[in-house]
Amino acid sequence: GENVEQHPSTLSVQEGDSAVIKCTYSDSASNYFPWYKQELGKRPQLIIDIRSNVGEKKDQRIAVTLNKTAKHFSLHITETQPEDSAVYFCAASMNDMRFGAGTRLTVKP
Amino acid sequence: GAVVSQHPSWVICKSGTSVKIECRSLDFQATTMFWYRQFPKQSLMLMATSNEGSKATYEQGVEKDKFLINHASLTLSTLTVTSAHPEDSSFYICSATAGNNWGSPLHFGNGTRLTVT
Numbered sequence: 001g002e003n004v005e006q007h008p009s010t011l012s013v014q015e016g017d018s019a020v021i022k023c024t025y026s027d028s029a030s031n032y033f034p035w036y037k038q039e040l041g042k043r044p045q046l047i048i049d050i051r052s053n054v055g056e057k058k059d060q061r062i063a064v065t066l067n068k069t070a071k072h073f074s075l076h077i078t079e080t081q082p083e084d085s086a087v088y089f090c091a092a093s094m095n096d097m098r099f100g101a102g103t104r105l106t107v108k109p
Numbered sequence: 110g111a112v113v114s115q116h117p118s119w120v121i122c123k124s125g126t127s128v129k130i131e132c133r134s135l136d137f138q139a140t141t142m143f144w145y146r147q148f149p150k151q152s153l154m155l156m157a158t159s160n161e162g163s164k165a166t167y168e169q170g171v172e173k174d175k176f177l178i179n180h181a182s183l184t185l186s187t188l189t190v191t192s193a194h195p196e197d198s199s200f201y202i203c204s205a206t207a208g209n210n211w212g213s214p215l216h217f218g219n220g221t222r223l224t225v226t
Contacts (some may be wrong), residue, residue: 034214034215042219042220043202043217043218043219043220044153044202044217045217046214046215046216049214089152089153091215096143096155096158097143097155097204097215098155099145099152099153099155100152101151101152102151102152104150
């Protein structure tokens with residue numbers, strides 16, 4: 001089955017800096033790669049996703065890149081703000097969805 | 110946007126009792142629902158996948174007789190934790206997708222925090 005690895009597990013940045021979270025997946029058949037943000041005690045919220053026919057997608061301060069050959073994808077957050085502080089999960093999916101271990105992002109004011 | 114409603118949001122039960130958690134898709138038909146379990150500061154672990162009208166597919170290590178899943182309609186799936194024990198205490202989250210071979214976003218319920226005393 002699919003195995004998703006995510007790094008780093010924790011990330012601390014200064015407000016205004018960029019943050020990058022990286023994930024790798026094992027199943028080349030996976031074709032959908034969402035990113036979720038989870039605040040403490042709340043449900044995960046989809047923030048951006050990318051499908052396997054696209055190499056990059058951007059939505060304001062958030063961007064995701066996908067390298068199918070290397071089987072890795074990354075989340076980029078620019079101009080970080082304290083409210084970006086949360087746990088971020090990557091996931092890979094074809095018919096079911098497997099999550100990475102999560103990255104706890106802290107943005108210091 | 111797609112809304113998934115999960116109830117109850119929290120429950121405390123005594124060891125040996127059973128607890129039922131409901132997951133409903135409110136504004137779309139969920140061909141597939143997933144049940145996840147999340148321990149503190151850890152990721153979401155897939156427990157089982159349920160398709161409407163068929164038996165759930167359980168992940169390795171998840172006891173199907175302990176975690177009963179029923180996906181009776183395109184808008185409702187239930188997870189029953191039978192004969193609960195303290196080690197079953199966790200955060201359970203359901204999610205739903207309209208589903209297609211191209212991959213679809215998951216829409217999560219708010220989760221149920223189960224505490225077994």
